[in-house]
Amino acid sequence: MLSRVKILGAGIIGLACADELVRRGHRVTLVDPAPGSGASHAAAGMLSPAGELWHGESELFVFGARSAALWPDFAARLDVPLREEGTLLAALDHGDLQQVLRQAELLASHDVTAEQLARDELLALEPGLSDRVVGGARLPDRSVDPRVVVAALRRRLASRVEVVEAAGDLDGLDRRADHDVTIVATGALLPAPFDRLVRPVRGEIVRVRSSDPPRHTIRGWAHGEQVYAVPRTARAGVAEVVVGATSEEHNGPPVATVGGVSRLLDSARRLIPGLDRAEFAEAIARDRPGTPDNLPLVGATDLEGVILAAGHFRHGVLLAPLTAQLVADQVESGHVEPALDPRRFARSDLTSLERTTA
Numbered sequence: 001m002l003s004r005v006k007i008l009g010a011g012i013i014g015l016a017c018a019d020e021l022v023r024r025g026h027r028v029t030l031v032d033p034a035p036g037s038g039a040s041h042a043a044a045g046m047l048s049p050a051g052e053l054w055h056g057e058s059e060l061f062v063f064g065a066r067s068a069a070l071w072p073d074f075a076a077r078l079d080v081p082l083r084e085e086g087t088l089l090a091a092l093d094h095g096d097l098q099q100v101l102r103q104a105e106l107l108a109s110h111d112v113t114a115e116q117l118a119r120d121e122l123l124a125l126e127p128g129l130s131d132r133v134v135g136g137a138r139l140p141d142r143s144v145d146p147r148v149v150v151a152a153l154r155r156r157l158a159s160r161v162e163v164v165e166a167a168g169d170l171d172g173l174d175r176r177a178d179h180d181v182t183i184v185a186t187g188a189l190l191p192a193p194f195d196r197l198v199r200p201v202r203g204e205i206v207r208v209r210s211s212d213p214p215r216h217t218i219r220g221w222a223h224g225e226q227v228y229a230v231p232r233t234a235r236a237g238v239a240e241v242v243v244g245a246t247s248e249e250h251n252g253p254p255v256a257t258v259g260g261v262s263r264l265l266d267s268a269r270r271l272i273p274g275l276d277r278a279e280f281a282e283a284i285a286r287d288r289p290g291t292p293d294n295l296p297l298v299g300a301t302d303l304e305g306v307i308l309a310a311g312h313f314r315h316g317v318l319l320a321p322l323t324a325q326l327v328a329d330q331v332e333s334g335h336v337e338p339a340l341d342p343r344r345f346a347r348s349d350l351t352s353l354e355r356t357t358a
């Protein structure tokens with residue numbers, strides 16, 4: 001049965017859900033006061049379940065790998081280029097190298113081989129790295145420019161969905177009047193009663209323009225400080241390089257701070273000295289939508305006709321195509337992945353969350 005669907009939030013998640021629902025024949029209205037201006041506008045665009053694997057996040061890794069496999073078709077449909085050069089993990093000193101080896105071990109326990117690289121092999125692959133690097137590893141993953149993806153989705157949807165540039169909520173009219181289902185995809189700002197399910201985790205990130213950009217995504221450790229540099233494809237010999245990102249749980253507005261930006265640039269320049277000559281383009285900050293277990297919230301809720309597609313934390317770009325499919329499946333058949341089911345947090349959990357964050 002075809003549904004009339006209202007989606008609150010037109011970041012990469014809301015837009016990807018809209019695209020999938022329209023493809024399946026449903027009627028969609030998108031509601032957002034500032035489409036594409038949230039975390040999706042800041043994201044580096046690494047599609048890297050392996051590079052972002054953290055201890056205790058095995059389930060997230062499995063969903064990330066599923067979504068990574070959907071990206072080539074998703075990108076082709078949007079006519080958006082993917083970068084396929086892969087990621088180099090790079091260490092500046094022997095303490096940093098321990099971090100690379102720990103990451104390689106963690107990946108091996110998930111059946112992913114990170115090809116370990118001696119110093120000379122690393123420098124041969126990426127001559128722009130500091131000659132002080134001591135070694136690293138290579139991961140076969142991709143990246144994409146999330147701003148290009150959001151723009152492509154908005155263009156594709158422009159004539160197929162109604163767009164309302166206003167804030168929506170879940171009371172009264174917005175909930176059920178002129179539609180069958182409401183999907184909440186408002187990133188780090190969930191409306192009540194779900195607001196306690198996400199916490200804002202500020203990420204500061206910098207964009208520079210370089211005529212000598214790295215060839216690969218670099219995820220480095222520079223004397224204990226973690227930093228990444230994600231190159232975009234060069235135009236007229238100049239490429240944007242995205243340098244990120246800080247991570248801080250906070251209650252204030254997501255602003256880029258002098259301390260955060262200088263730490264990122266110091267670490268990036270230590271690893272990739274040529275960035276000294278790059279043109280500074282932008283420093284911004286946005287909130288990542290973190291959940292209590294760092295897994296997204298995708299599926300039906302206790303409120304009839306309300307589905308969540310939120311809480312994608314550090315992985316919303318990577319997880320966009322999978323989330324879109326899961327949300328459309330939920331609308332059509334009620335199917336939900338138990339690990340992502342928003343109802344895994346019972347009302348009692350919400351109360352205790354409220355207590356701990358009060």
Ligand SMILES: Cc1cc2nc3c(=O)[nH]c(=O)nc-3n(C[C@H](O)[C@H](O)[C@H](O)COP(=O)(O)OP(=O)(O)OC[C@H]3O[C@@H](n4cnc5c(N)ncnc54)[C@H](O)[C@@H]3O)c2cc1C
Pocket residue numbers: 008009010011012013014031032033034035036037038039040041042043044045046047166167168169185186187188189191202203204205244245285286287288289309310311312313314315316317318319
């Ligand atoms: C610095 C940084 C780097 C990142 N790098 C990566 C990366 O490399 N790879 C990766 O996979 N992920 C990355 N992420 C995470 C990723 O950006 C997020 O997980 C993803 O953008 C979440 O998308 P979203 O659509 O849920 O939220 P958002 O992009 O935040 O969109 C939410 C939308 O909801 C709208 N909205 C808010 N309130 C309302 C309302 N009441 N009614 C209607 N609309 C509303 C907002 O205007 C906004 O447009 C990064 C995040 C940050 C901050």
